[in-house]
Amino acid sequence: MKRILEGRAHVFGNNLDTDQIYPGQYLELVTAEEIGRHAMEGVDPRFVKNFRPGDIIVGGTNFGCGSSREHAAIALRAVGAGGIVAESFARIFYRNAVNLGLPVLVCPGVSRRVSSGDRLVVDLEKGRVRNATTGVEMEAEPLTEVVFEILESGGIKPLVKRQLAALHAQSR
Amino acid sequence: MHAIEKILARASGKDSVRAGEIVNCRVDLAEVNDLYPQTIHSFYEMGGRRVHSPDRITFILDHYAPASSIQQAENQKFMREFCREQGIELLFDVNSGVCHQVMVDHGLVYPGMVLIATDSHTTTHGALGAFGTGVGATDLAVILATGHLWLRVPEILRIHLTGRLSVGVYAKDVILHIIGRLGADYAIYKAVEFTGPVVKELSVSERMALCNMTTEMGAKCAYIQPDQVTLGFLKGKVKRNLEPVETDPDFQYAEELFFDVSAIPPQLAVPSSVDNVRPLSELVGTPVHQAYLGSCTGGRAEDLAVAARILKGRRVHKDTRLVVVPASRDVFLEALQRGDVAALVEAGATFVTPGCAACLGTHEGILAAGEVCIASTNRNFPGRMGHTQSAVYLGSPAAVAAAALNGRITDPCEILAELERKES
Ligand code: SF4
Numbered sequence A: 001m002k003r004i005l006e007g008r009a010h011v012f013g014n015n016l017d018t019d020q021i022y023p024g025q026y027l028e029l030v031t032a033e034e035i036g037r038h039a040m041e042g043v044d045p046r047f048v049k050n051f052r053p054g055d056i057i058v059g060g061t062n063f064g065c066g067s068s069r070e071h072a073a074i075a076l077r078a079v080g081a082g083g084i085v086a087e088s089f090a091r092i093f094y095r096n097a098v099n100l101g102l103p104v105l106v107c108p109g110v111s112r113r114v115s116s117g118d119r120l121v122v123d124l125e126k127g128r129v130r131n132a133t134t135g136v137e138m139e140a141e142p143l144t145e146v147v148f149e150i151l152e153s154g155g156i157k158p159l160v161k162r163q164l165a166a167l168h169a170q171s172r
Numbered sequence B: 001m002h003a004i005e006k007i008l009a010r011a012s013g014k015d016s017v018r019a020g021e022i023v024n025c026r027v028d029l030a031e032v033n034d035l036y037p038q039t040i041h042s043f044y045e046m047g048g049r050r051v052h053s054p055d056r057i058t059f060i061l062d063h064y065a066p067a068s069s070i071q072q073a074e075n076q077k078f079m080r081e082f083c084r085e086q087g088i089e090l091l092f093d094v095n096s097g098v099c100h101q102v103m104v105d106h107g108l109v110y111p112g113m114v115l116i117a118t119d120s121h122t123t124t125h126g127a128l129g130a131f132g133t134g135v136g137a138t139d140l141a142v143i144l145a146t147g148h149l150w151l152r153v154p155e156i157l158r159i160h161l162t163g164r165l166s167v168g169v170y171a172k173d174v175i176l177h178i179i180g181r182l183g184a185d186y187a188i189y190k191a192v193e194f195t196g197p198v199v200k201e202l203s204v205s206e207r208m209a210l211c212n213m214t215t216e217m218g219a220k221c222a223y224i225q226p227d228q229v230t231l232g233f234l235k236g237k238v239k240r241n242l243e244p245v246e247t248d249p250d251f252q253y254a255e256e257l258f259f260d261v262s263a264i265p266p267q268l269a270v271p272s273s274v275d276n277v278r279p280l281s282e283l284v285g286t287p288v289h290q291a292y293l294g295s296c297t298g299g300r301a302e303d304l305a306v307a308a309r310i311l312k313g314r315r316v317h318k319d320t321r322l323v324v325v326p327a328s329r330d331v332f333l334e335a336l337q338r339g340d341v342a343a344l345v346e347a348g349a350t351f352v353t354p355g356c357a358a359c360l361g362t363h364e365g366i367l368a369a370g371e372v373c374i375a376s377t378n379r380n381f382p383g384r385m386g387h388t389q390s391a392v393y394l395g396s397p398a399a400v401a402a403a404a405l406n407g408r409i410t411d412p413c414e415i416l417a418e419l420e421r422k423e424s
Helices: A032-036 A071-078 A091-099 A145-152 A156-171 B003-011 B037-045 B070-086 B099-105 B120-128 B137-146 B171-182 B197-201 B204-217 B228-234 B301-311 B329-337 B340-347 B397-406 B412-423
Strands: A004-011 A056-059 A083-086 A104-106 A119-123 A128-131 A137-139 B022-026 B029-033 B057-060 B090-092 B114-117 B131-134 B148-152 B156-162 B191-195 B221-223 B255-260 B267-269 B277-279 B290-294 B321-325 B372-375 B391-394
Touching: A032 A071, A056 A119, A071 A091, A083 A119, A091 A104, A091 A145, A091 A156, A091 B137, A145 A156, A156 B037, A156 B137, B003 B022, B003 B114, B003 B131, B003 B221, B029 B099, B029 B137, B037 B070, B037 B137, B057 B070, B057 B099, B070 B090, B099 B114, B099 B120, B099 B204, B099 B329, B114 B120, B114 B137, B120 B131, B120 B191, B120 B204, B120 B221, B120 B228, B131 B221, B137 B148, B156 B197, B171 B204, B171 B255, B171 B267, B171 B277, B191 B204, B204 B221, B204 B228, B204 B301, B290 B301, B290 B397, B301 B321, B301 B329, B301 B340, B301 B397, B301 B412, B321 B340, B321 B397, B329 B340, B372 B397, B397 B412
Parallel strands: A004 A056, A056 A083, A083 A104, B029 B057, B029 B114, B057 B090, B114 B131, B156 B191, B156 B255, B191 B221, B290 B321, B290 B372, B372 B391
Antiparallel strands: A004 A119, A119 A128, A128 A137, B022 B148, B267 B277, B267 B391
């Protein structure tokens, strides 16, 4: 995991739900590549065109509320989002993102202090967010140990894979 | 400790747990629905070979029941094959219904259990004293592989309900009112417990509606202390000893809120967010193109019964269509036996296979641009039931039936009061 993220901000409002991040009509799609093509389509059909890998998504409160669809997090990861910084996250979305190795940081005040297009520097370890365009510094909530460990492993899959392999080796 | 904490403590093999702590819980039942073939892919990507405990896993094909595209059919086929290969016997196919109702109908849900599903409305099962929460596909794959999942012990918010529900006012109105007051993010990461004399009088069906919608406040899980109503309901359904867990009398809630339900009239969540709630009376007369009765929130036998009561011997308005989706096969059968299905079909309703149908805008009753729908479901985000330019009002099953009758938003209290007068 990159501990310092740097990228352009794309700012969204409060209660951005998973139907807007990833509309229900595309739920049957399976590959990350296909899924990524519809990222944020319910709120901004031009999002995918404007987004560059490494860009950072900034959200308001309750980011990713709504259904448990992992497609929402898969879509944002597939377009290459560096991470998501929001006032608060809906819990399932938060877990999904972490599990996929997509960094998520809770940062009160961020949606008021960042405009779309600003350059952000996010220090995941220290929990700091700097708006390089305006010079404003913000404190984020530190990541818990469990979350940090999953992100460090590149998501939960590699982590469980290691654990299972150890188990299988033991039982041999 | 709170009952929820005791449940999580038992599941993680600890004597006690407290809010904020991260615990690794053994999962009593993990449910996967047909939106999530990803669960299986993730399981294999993690190096999974055989699932940890096949008898603690269930697959329910409900969101696309039955398949309406080739891709959906492929996904379902993939899941059936996985179940066969892995010896998972609890496979409920497209003839079953919405996962939450199906699990309850089949006696898989009981007080004190840890139930994790790939669906956000798993909070529903707090109505039976279970710890139920939703996760995504990859978390569920972790359970398939290990039988366990890490969880953060939630803070607990208590909502105490007093007073008396007026005729024509239901649990759905109460929860909409509460969400309208508190907002869609009030309970993020928290557990929400309902207590008070009103809750004691509610049927299990109504309790499920209440707990179901705590998801729309961001809650991790919901809880209602099992009582005689719960145990009576579960007797004969659940084949195991029922041992509800109790909260210690000295337990300190993170927060306690009080609502007097006597003052609550019928409510509607207006487009396009669940916490945008207004008294239905302010919206009377709004034309609706579709009335939708169904889902894990408002598609149970009691819900169909109240709609049948309102529509029996009458006709759905010519400018409106009424789509009815029983939540499960058992619900459908019960409504058939009571004559409610006949009453609704005679009134002009369209019946759809038990399942999720248009609740999430994928098939069977989706909306065109500019159309207005009143639904007994739980979400009205832009595009939730179809075109992003369609509008969804959320209300009780009675409000849906009343709107179907008049083609416009109508106060169900007046219709029900008149029926009561005629009958007495
Ligand atoms: S009925 Fe609607 S809310 Fe319930 S599980 Fe199905 S799609 Fe989700």
